Amino acid sequence: MLPVARVAVDVSLAHLDRTFDYLVADGDSEAAQPGVRVRVRFSGRLLDGYLLERLAKSDHDGRLGFLERVVSPEPVLTPEVARLARAVADRYAGSLADVLRLAVPPRHARVEATGVKAARVHAAPVDADLADVEPADVEPADVESADVEPAMAEAEGPTTATGRLEVPGEIAIPDVGAWGAYRAGNTFLTAVRQGRPVRAVWQALPGEDWPARLAEAAATAAAGGRGALLVVPDARDLQRVDAALAHVLPATSYVTLAADLGPAERYRRFLACSRGQVKVVAGTRAAAFAPVRKLALVAVFDDGDDLLAEPRAPYPHAREVLMLRSAGEKCALLVGGFARTAEAELLVASGWARPVVADRAGVRAAAPRIEAAGDEYATGADSAAAGARLSPAAFAAARGALTAGRPVLIQVPRRGYSPALACASCRRPARCRHCSGPLALPGANRLPVCRWCGVVEAHFNCSACGSHELRTTAIGARRTAEELGRAFPGVPLITSAGETVRAAVPAEPALVIATPGAEPLADNGYGAALLLDGYALLGRADLRAGEETLRRWMAAAALVVPASAGGRVVVGADTSLPTVQALIRWDPAGAAAAELAARQELGFPPAVAMASLQGPEAEVGAAAGTMPLPGGGEVLGPVPLDDLPSSGSRARARDTGAARVLLRVPNAERKELASALKTLAAARSVHKEDGNLRIQIDPSELF
DNA sequence: TCAATCCGTATC
């Protein structure tokens, strides 16, 4: 019976991105279940693939070949993840095979074999209702078409979850009282407990123990007999979540998934998840695809961190993967962070997600006192000598904290930011008058050009203040340990940056110098934080410079004790800057709303959909010229890439002669753009001219 | 008239 197997073959060629049917030999029939790895003969070659479903007959007219063999009876690709991978491939104009390579770790036969025994010993009984997953009729895709009702019921009240427990009741409903600090916090948790598909954007209060909050939310799902998935940017965050999960869940009921585990351990934990032995998974970006059973909740924290953007084709972002997943599996979604990204703001503004935020009183009670010391730094940033000095405010804040017996956090930007052009008088980033892209100097004694559309700007005129003068924003001189040591003799200096990242520092006086993202936790909180070289961060030639700066500032400031306990933050940038204002008021939602409005105005993502085509100049130009762009779309460029200062810290000498075009369409045409790009890729791969053209939707680096 | 070659197409 059901002699046909529908297979997703491991070919990433765009024009072969569909399923193929094979016959199942009698001997393979029992093992050939949906989700197993198979080996098939495809166009003469033997290739890997996944069996997606068994069918009574094929709709293929030609003759079918037989499955070469079933690699293993282990079903590693659940129907839900298969559907998710398809949706992600479509969203990013990529192929299913590419996404599946991100979603399913390589097989490790020995682990698979030993794991079976373990599973027999203490695996939870296979849930009977796993079988009745809904048919693949969900069309999650983007914000407006998701079919889950966004409203959160106001119903509160005691839990009914005990009645729904399907596993032996060792998982207790956690105390989620701390969520009460947030408006709609309890409502959200109640919805998770009841398994309702609510969606929320959460701004953690300064000082919040966010791993604990995530763990509580996950345990709430688990107590109801369902699963949860938590995604964080890096291994350090994951360690914290791991520790927090240990407080609320038995060790056997969750795993963490990280990229650095090694093949055997990685596959072992993946199997624990796919076999339903664990209910909760926490991990870094690839974990967004983990086959957690009966999901009640997917969550991502700090979605502005660029580590959540996958660097391999088709470059999906974990937040988007989880959005698709929450729609496809009808589970709750939580997008959290201290700051709020423009993307998250769009979810709130469109009504797709609800804000889970504290009220002003709650924020005031939790936040440190934040002040700006811009002028001192404005001059200081220009001269290395002056840069070694702390502003009076920063000095006072640091001394106050040290006297109170607490450590001081000093955040310094990483080296290697590319210099951007800014207005010489008001310091706002210099923008192209044609497309609002950032201006850059392609070389000495040359005129500024737009990094997006390539138009030369001969007569700059600042749209904000009218100035005609440009300046390159200085890269902040990193204050050395010696310089700070001179300012505070006798105080221990601790550095956390690059290779040597410290997880935590003791609760005693110390100067802790850290780059963004590497800030150690202080046992009882920092007494003060000094956020140095604000202009270097704000002046970065990046679409997200403002948003990213606030994200980093808030991440550091959140580690400082509240103002009532003497906590102070001094930021080295001018008070009049909107980003500084947002930090002082601790207003992540307001900043995100302003950011989104600005991007709307300028035609930047996520207010519009963008895609980039990168490759040899001639090909890029030809591809962009022939591609049918959805109505209302624009082509920006092509711009030679090697003409421009390379962004970020990555050297990119290899792409000589390479160019890029940007395609910009209204958000309503995002899907058409994706399918047009897929068609383009398919046409190119048929004619073997593929390979040197890189297609990227929502490129993370827009400069 | 036949083979070498090119191009387009399918890959179950």
Add this chain to the structure above:
DNA sequence: ATACGGATTGAC
């Protein structure tokens, strides 16, 4: 990719 078929080309 790789394999195949049909059209095209070129030498006898």
